[in-house]
Amino acid sequence: MNSRRDFLQKLTTSAVAIPFLPLYGSSEQFNFYDQLYDGPVLRVAIMGLGSYGTRVAEAMQNCKRAKLVGVISGTPAKVKDWQAKYGIPKKNCYNYENYDSVKDNPDIDAIYVITPNALHHPAVLRIAAAGKHAICEKPMALNAQQGQEMVDACNKANVKLLVGYRMHFEPNTLEIIRMRNEGEFGKILFFEGLSGFKIGDPNQWRLNKELAGGGSLMDIGVYSINGARYMVGEDPIWVTAQETKTDPIKFKEGVDETILFQLGFPTGAVASCLSTYSMNHLDRFFLNGDKGFAELQPSTGYGPIKGRTHKGELTKPHVTHQTLQVDKMAGVILAGEQAVVPVDGVEAVKDLKIIDAIYEVCKTGAKKTLEL
The missing domain is CATH 3.40.50.720 (NAD(P)-binding Rossmann-like Domain)
Known part of the structure; x- marks a missing residue:
């Protein structure tokens, strides 16, 4: 060092x-x-x-x-x-x-x-x-x-x-989190997360269950899972989900093509999210409260991230995400600094518990209680 x-x-x-x-x-x-x-x-x-x-x-x-x-x-x-x-x-x-x-x-x-x-x-x-x-x-x-x-x-x-x-370090995302923490959106009621694209090469590792562990949810869907948590500002307490598959040849057993999932939060907010490998132009977050709203579109791409709230356009300047991320992670490791939204393994385990639950309820069709 x-x-x-x-x-x-x-x-x-x-x-x-x-x-x-x-x-x-x-x-x-x-x-x-x-x-x-x-x-x-x-x-x-x-x-x-x-x-x-x-x-x-x-x-x-x-x-x-x-x-x-x-x-x-x-x-x-x-x-x-x-x-x-x-x-x-x-x-x-x-x-x-x-x-x-x-x-x-x-x-x-x-x-x-x-x-x-x-x-x-x-x-x-x-x-x-x-x-x-x-x-x-x-x-x-x-x-x-x-x-x-x-x-x-x-x-x-x-x-x-x-x-x-x-995304935990992206300036426009952090501005929305600041506004929410200061009550500018009022009581949070609803979040929508849309994450998807048409995946190409059918032989790539992302479509191999042994290497990927699943399909779209294990890749692009993580953004909506994690985004729901940091945008709402709470961890969900229940989940429901539905899987749709239109191409069982490309998306083999255990490799999900499209999953819709819903999350419920302790204060009553709900989230509706989509994860897919079969549709383009899906990179949008929307947060609604009883006093205002926030929208990011694109919300998780490599940037620049663009958005607006009920108060107007978000105008934080774009910085290469990976530059910000690694620099600030260096601060966590070297100086014990804390990220606004955690980026440690404990945070990731919470997302993995939600992923496990989504795959389970896609099979059972039942609502599942979450304990994160």
């Missing part, structure tokens, strides 16, 4: 001044990315060098409190390319068989797991055993039992477990 004054002096010549929301949720904003930072830096290795891993790596080039220093991959050619592109030393390069030896590498503080869903659980257990902090993409695991095992392993090893909830 060394400082890198020279690196950041070069970085700030190209950085854009953007208001930065502190992790503590203060209304104070400051031009974090327009200031020289010379504090501790989280040194991160990325596991999984696919398309999203590449997106995170590119975004991390603009981070101030985190730096990409290592890779873990089963593809030697990718490792070689990343070494050349990002200046990663050979001693910080691992494959899926030997990365346990990262425990002996003091130059890596955390490993960001960006692999197919089924690989998250074993990877985080090994990372914890190696004494490194873990950042894991969502869904954190295939089910709540696996997720809890991951939380327990990291607690036992005294390392952090964070999950890639990038």
